[in-house]
Amino acid sequence: MTIIEFEAILTTVCRNLTDECQVKGIYAKSADFELRVREELKSLLAKTEMKVDFDPHPYIFPDIVLNEFGIEVKYTANNTWRSVANSVFESTRSNEVKHIYLLFGKMGGTPEVAWGKYEDSVIHVRTSHLPRFEVEINPKRSLFAIMGISYEEFLQLPIIEKMVYIRKYARERLKEGERLWWLEDSADTPHSLPLQVKLYMKLSQEEKRKLRAEASLLCPQIVKPSRSKGKYDDVAIYLLTYHGVLCSQTRDLFSAGSVALRGNEERGGNYLARALKDIEREMREAALSLEDKLFIEYWGKSVPPEKRISEWLKMADELAIIWKPSDSLFL
Incomplete structure (x- = not known):
């Protein structure tokens, strides 16, 4: 299957699910929405060699793997196209996937489902226990354009070199009196904060x-x-x-x-x-x-x-x- 053919299927999935949630009502939970995405894909891919896994590993990235294509599914009950996504390290990424897409269900406001290329949708890095990407459908500018490196090039970097880009990006956005708390070069770090203050x-x-x-x-x-x-x-x-x-x-x-x-x-x-x-x-x-x-x-x-x-x-x-x-x- 070509990239153009796969993207046409994504467009059909989004159109069908948008119509469904606007007519029948919104999906109550993210799990319900992801299940419907898988069911739609199964129906549209019935005559191809691609098989939709309904029992994937819970931590695999992206959520749905279809040979060399991958789909990261995001859901929000709010009227926004933004969401926190996976770790910048992508340590659980499937080795099969070459092309990743974001498929987003926005249930707030006017319910709608849309897709975008993953590398174009990453707009920011948030820090929790690890730095994580933040994604948005159709942003004005991607994080990788801001950092001056392509998503594919970034993926190939070792963790230490990834963090050079992430820290530089984060420092440029610090306000007066703010500091980076996340200083480590890798996920395997000897320093961690206690849960209690x-x-x-x-x-x-x-x-x-x-x-x-x-x-x-x-x-x-x-x-x-x-x-x-x-x-x-x-x-x-x-x-x-x-x-x-x-x-x-x-x-x-x-x-x-x-x-x-x-x-x-x-x-x-x-x-x-x-x-x-x-x-x-x-x-x-x-x-x-x-x-x-x-x-x-x-x-x-x-x-x-x-x-x-x-x-x-x-x-x-x-x-x-x-x-x-x-x-x-x-x-």
Whole structure:
């Protein structure tokens, strides 16, 4: 069967199912809709060598495999042509398929069923536990056109190289104060967030010191003058996205008396400098142990572990303005 012949069958399926849902009523569930897609295909392909599988593997991509053709079925009860689709890694993709199509049932508004080429329909990447494509019928521009690579070329890339494209695309769309939480190069990653969010104030003193040290090292802007806008934003984002820890008063991690006076109970002086002095050992440990990708994300560059403290001091000296961190820290 040629591509033109297969696409003509898809057009017929969409026309028949559109008429059906507009006359008889919408499909109540996505499973009902996918079943009707399979039944229509079976009827239209009856005189061909293609056989429709009604009991496929639950995680195979795409949903329906017909020799070298594949159909990913999407359904929504809302009035939209957009939906979250498969993982960008496509680790469960069928090896048989060469041409993939999106067949979409939109039950909101005026019910309608339509199809599009899959590579033309991918418009965005969303992140859950893994980055996933977002698809739309007849978009203005595909994700692959935006990234400057074809879908077929993207498929052939190893995971690490795929993530270069995905992270670049995601970073270009970050708003002020936002960070990527998904930094890993592959699905087989040692870092994962816990399902439950932990409150910073409920942690042990040892855990608090460790997290304060990591955040202080990655976010040298904490040394800025006290009225600087957003100086603690990255700290809060890092604790939440990398450790699953929620800290409602991030400023208190560095300027409250409970941390600033821990090493010396005498009041007065620069509380921030005193708080950092108290966790110098933990900051040195963090400099040697934290992943390089975190420094690339937060500092914008890769720095060898043994040079991270000296680099932090250089950045901190430029940011502090009213005091010089290198005069009092890590002497």
